[in-house]
Amino acid sequence: MTQTTLTSAKKFAPVQRYVQCASPTGLHRMAYTEWGDPANKRVLVCVHGLTRSGRDFDRVAAALADVYRVVCPDVVGRGLSDWLGDANRYIVPQYVTDMVTLIARLDVESVDWFGTSMGGLIGMTLAGLPESPIRKLLVNDIGPHIEPGALDRIRDYVGKSLSFGTLGEAVDYAASLAPGFGRLSADEWHEINAPLMCEREDGTWGFRYDPAIAQPFAAVNPDAGLGAEALLWRLFEAIPGPVLVARGAESDLLSAQTAASMVERGKAVSSVEIEGTGHAPAFLDAEQIAIARRFFVGDDALAS
Known part of the structure; x- marks a missing residue:
């Protein structure tokens, strides 16, 4: 390995960080991984789904760290972040408040946003507020309207206290909950x-x-x-900047009709449908990452 390669790998290696946030019942720490040049004022925030973590975006972050400082938080209650003392605060307004605190910590005037599922809801809510710091928004398989059947499916598994004999068994179970991510290899399932x-x-x-x-x-x-x-539709319609709606072609959560309505009702909204996926495309393979790069950066080349 050459010295140039070693320097590049070190430059784009993730760093684990924390930021202190507040809720009505006290303070909590939110963890985030940060990729790229910490002095770069061009920031991409990547926010995960309901039971996931910021590590879902490792490949996206590595591919875009040549252009962006990429920040991938663990939403409070997940990953390496603290748990809240009041479970009633596990709601989008609290998550938005935490993200505003994170953006203030990053010391930038604006950010671009990649939100999968719950992360997309947080992004749409923040992007629709007056004077929002979000410049561009990629919404991955989520919209103002969520299909009731998908909500029932999620309720069936979220919050259950389960134990597994090995890490492999736990990884396999998590994979069984997410067939919509696409055709992932065993190594890819382990990775995320x-x-x-x-x-x-x-x-x-x-x-x-x-x-x-x-x-x-x-x-x-x-x-x-x-x-x-109704509130989320109003916020979505108020988003001034470019929005890309990515929909898994077999999604049970974001219907094709809702995605079309988002394009029609938004100010600057486009959409893309990703074949072979449901809820929600994992954005691990090069073709999917290229979709994100074209939207955020405007070229097809992936970071080496």
């Missing part, structure tokens, strides 16, 4: 699912996330859900 797990004192393995994240999710009633959807 191992960071979701932790070994317990008794030698078993389980999910890192706080099971209490399920409480507000399970408590949503139809009337409240309709009100939240």
Whole structure:
């Protein structure tokens, strides 16, 4: 390996960081991995889905770290971030507040945003607010309207306290919950699912996330859900900058009709459908990463 290669690898290697955030019941730390030049004012924030972690974006971050300072947070209650004392605060307004704190820590005026599922909801909410720092927004398989069947599917598994004899068993179980990610190899499933797990004192393995994240999710009633959807549509329609909606062609959560409505109702919205995936495309392979790069950077070349 040449000295140039060693220098490049070191430059784009991730660094683990934390930022202190606040809720009405106290303070908590949010973890994030940071890629690229820490002095770079061009920042891409990548935010994961409901039970996932920022490590889902390792390949995206490595591919875009030549252009961006890429920041991948673990939303509170997940990954290496703290758990909240009040489970009722596991809601989008709290997540938006935490992200505003993170952006202030990064000391930049604007960011671009890649949000998968829940991360897309957070991004749409923040991007639709007046004076939002979000410049460009990629929304991965999520919209203001979520299909009820997908919500039922998620409720069936989120928050369950499960134990596994080995890390491999835990990784395989997490893979069984996400067939919509696409045709991933065993190594790829391990790459994105191992960071979701932790070994317990008794030698078993389980999910890192706080099971209490399920409480507000399970408590949503139809009337409240309709009100939240109407608000999210208003926020989405107010987003001034470019938006790309990526939809898994077989998604049970984001319908083709909703994706089309997002293009029609938004100010500067385009869409792309990714074959062979459902909810939600994993953005691990080169073709999917190229979609993100074309949108954010404007070229087809992937970072070496």
